[in-house]
Amino acid sequence: MVGAAHKDFALIVILGVVLILGLPLMVDTHVLTLLIAYGMLALSLGLIWGFGGVLCFGQAAFFGLGAYTFAVAGINFNESTLPLILAVLVPAGFALVLGALMFYGRLGDVYLAVITLVVSLILFRWINSTAGPDYTIGAARLGGFNGIPGFPILNVPGRPDLMIWGETLYFVAAVSLLIVFLLVTWLLRSSFGRIAVGIRENEERVSLLGFDIRARKTVLFAIGAAIAGLAGAFYATWAEVVTPTLFSLQQSAEIIIWCIVGGLGTRFGPILGAGVLAYLKFALGQQNMIDNMFVLGLVLVLFVLFLPRGLAPELARGWHWITGARRKPTRRNHAPRAEVSNG
Amino acid sequence: MAETVLETEGLTMRFGGVVAVDNVSLKLKARELRCLIGPNGAGKSTCFKCLCGLLTPTEGRVFLRGEETTGWEPHQIASLGVGIKMQVSSVMDGLSVHENIWMAARRFNDTDAARRKADEVIERLALGAITRAELGRLAHGERQRVELGIVLAADPWLVLLDEPAAGMTGEEVERMGDVIREMTSTAAVVIVEHDMQFIRSLASTVTVFHRGRVLMEDHVDRVMADPVVRDVYLGKQA
Numbered sequence: 404m405v406g407a408a409h410k411d412f413a414l415i416v417i418l419g420v421v422l423i424l425g426l427p428l429m430v431d432t433h434v435l436t437l438l439i440a441y442g443m444l445a446l447s448l449g450l451i452w453g454f455g456g457v458l459c460f461g462q463a464a465f466f467g468l469g470a471y472t473f474a475v476a477g478i479n480f481n482e483s484t485l486p487l488i489l490a491v492l493v494p495a496g497f498a499l500v501l502g503a504l505m506f507y508g509r510l511g512d513v514y515l516a517v518i519t520l521v522v523s524l525i526l527f528r529w530i531n532s533t534a535g536p537d538y539t540i541g542a543a544r545l546g547g548f549n550g551i552p553g554f555p556i557l558n559v560p561g562r563p564d565l566m567i568w569g570e571t572l573y574f575v576a577a578v579s580l581l582i583v584f585l586l587v588t589w590l591l592r593s594s595f596g597r598i599a600v601g602i603r604e605n606e607e608r609v610s611l612l613g614f615d616i617r618a619r620k621t622v623l624f625a626i627g628a629a630i631a632g633l634a635g636a637f638y639a640t641w642a643e644v645v646t647p648t649l650f651s652l653q654q655s656a657e658i659i660i661w662c663i664v665g666g667l668g669t670r671f672g673p674i675l676g677a678g679v680l681a682y683l684k685f686a687l688g689q690q691n692m693i694d695n696m697f698v699l700g701l702v703l704v705l706f707v708l709f710l711p712r713g714l715a716p717e718l719a720r721g722w723h724w725i726t727g728a729r730r731k732p733t734r735r736n737h738a739p740r741a742e743v744s745n746g
Numbered sequence: 747m748a749e750t751v752l753e754t755e756g757l758t759m760r761f762g763g764v765v766a767v768d769n770v771s772l773k774l775k776a777r778e779l780r781c782l783i784g785p786n787g788a789g790k791s792t793c794f795k796c797l798c799g800l801l802t803p804t805e806g807r808v809f810l811r812g813e814e815t816t817g818w819e820p821h822q823i824a825s826l827g828v829g830i831k832m833q834v835s836s837v838m839d840g841l842s843v844h845e846n847i848w849m850a851a852r853r854f855n856d857t858d859a860a861r862r863k864a865d866e867v868i869e870r871l872a873l874g875a876i877t878r879a880e881l882g883r884l885a886h887g888e889r890q891r892v893e894l895g896i897v898l899a900a901d902p903w904l905v906l907l908d909e910p911a912a913g914m915t916g917e918e919v920e921r922m923g924d925v926i927r928e929m930t931s932t933a934a935v936v937i938v939e940h941d942m943q944f945i946r947s948l949a950s951t952v953t954v955f956h957r958g959r960v961l962m963e964d965h966v967d968r969v970m971a972d973p974v975v976r977d978v979y980l981g982k983q984a
Contacts (some may be wrong), residue, residue: 416946594852594857595852597849597852598849598852600838600841601845601849605836606840607820607836608837608896609849610850611798611824611830612824612853612896612900613822613853613854614853696790741758
């Protein structure tokens with residue numbers, strides 16, 4: 404078991420490094436950095452929805468919260484190391500409180516989706532209404548609809564004069580995503596992760612085993628928010644401006660579509676979905692013939708109809724098919740039949 | 747004398763105007779095997795749900811090993827060392843047999859000890875051939891057996907089973923009976939059951955429910971011979 408884990412981790416690192424070095428040959432690093440921020444955001448929802456069964460309709464709220472925290476704290480501290488940490492902790496703390504209210508209140512899945520949606524709408528409306536000098540946090544003006552421009556971008560820890568941008572930012576963001584991916588992999592291999600999957604499969608059964616599912620779901624929800632917050636910070640330092648649209652309904656909907664198209668219940672799927680669809684949106688944004696939301700909707704419908712498991716599982720299947728069938732699936736198919744014939 | 751592991755005091759559960767469980771007082775000794783029987787709607791399952799925390803009784807109290815657990819959450823009750831199996835087979839469908847049983851063992855063991863425990867339970871229940879199979883693909887009887895494994899893996903001192911033999915073949919029921927008898931060497935077992943033949947084979951003390959109340963409580967043979975119980979089961983006025 405331990406050996407297999409090491410092999411998995413090594414494989415992820417090797418593939419990750421190859422992708423990090425190889426992608427800039429095909430796509431501009433400026434665009435790639437944005438795709439990485441979106442990929443991280445998609446991974447955050449992929450974790451809590453695909454593995455924890457918590458469908459959050461307002462994952463953009465944590466993304467926006469992370470971005471705003473990064474901007475506001477940056478203006479106040481005039482450097483970005485502490486703001487980066489806060490951009491992870493503030494959304495996580497917010498999610499911990501929100502999650503505790505929802506899960507301890509025993510809300511059903513539908514209500515959970517509605518509440519997370521409403522919370523992100525409230526944040527959107529509120530941030531939109533903060534124009535004028537009255538709305539400040541420390542030295543930072545929230546700026547209403549115009550958002551916050553001109554905050555310090557990411558810098559080398561302890562050296563506010565050494566900014567990280569351009570190609571360097573791409574590598575920092577990409578390595579961060581790789582590290583987050585490894586941490587998620589580790590989490591899913593741990594008892595906490597395995598029990599989270601059990602909760603996704605059958606909540607009542609897991610609680611009857613003696614596990615406190617409310618506490619576990621709250622913690623998982625907060626972990627997802629922390630990752631979304633980090634993604635928000637990378638977005639902020641990339642865009643060099645944060646605006647209320649980060650909290651928008653469209654943003655939340657896109658995250659869900661990324662997860663579905665990429666493959667729910669996989670770690671790589673949501674990242675892939677975000678990368679492909681956000682790049683598609685970027686490419687479509689350069690012409691005026693078709694509205695890109697229309698294309699996004701069409702892609703979603705086609706996937707739900709024809710590839711409901713998403714891109715990643717189908718790619719994996721294709722890979723297995725090319726490299727020759729593995730032993731594992733056949734063994735799975737035979738075992739139950741053998742048992743039945745025994746009586 | 748063995749200690750009392752389960753006791754209810756005037757347990758009452760009302761749903762609006764319906765009294766599903768009416769002033770039920772049960773007492774169970776350690777390693778005792780007890781069957782709860784009665785016609786449909788007699789209150790067995792409601793009583794069962796009150797015991798395992800899925801319902802909070804309107805009145806009355808529940809004690810487990812002397813500790814009052816009325817109004818506790820199901821996970822708190824399970825954490826005491828109570829193994830629970832619901833009426834509808836409830837397992838983690840997308841996961842393997844081993845993962846299901848591992849998770850049950852994990853509550854009281856660390857990761858590695860839980861794995862060993864799961865291996866042991868799988869061997870004991872002869873599930874070896876399907877360890878890696880997904881639960882969703884298994885036949886009903888196999889799923890029931892896995893669920894029994896989930897209960898066993900936690901090493902409970904009290905086991906609550908809601909209709910464990912429902913929908914099983916004769917041979918499977920027999921095997922289930924063996925497992926349950928084996929359980930009573932370490933745990934008290936409460937079974938809600940319809941299958942009279944199965945109950946007779948277990949030869950335990952039986953509590954008969956009728957309209958939410960306890961009608962009688964005696965050994966299965968004497969209960970079966972009782973004319974009132976027969977009437978209740980045939981639907982006549984008791």
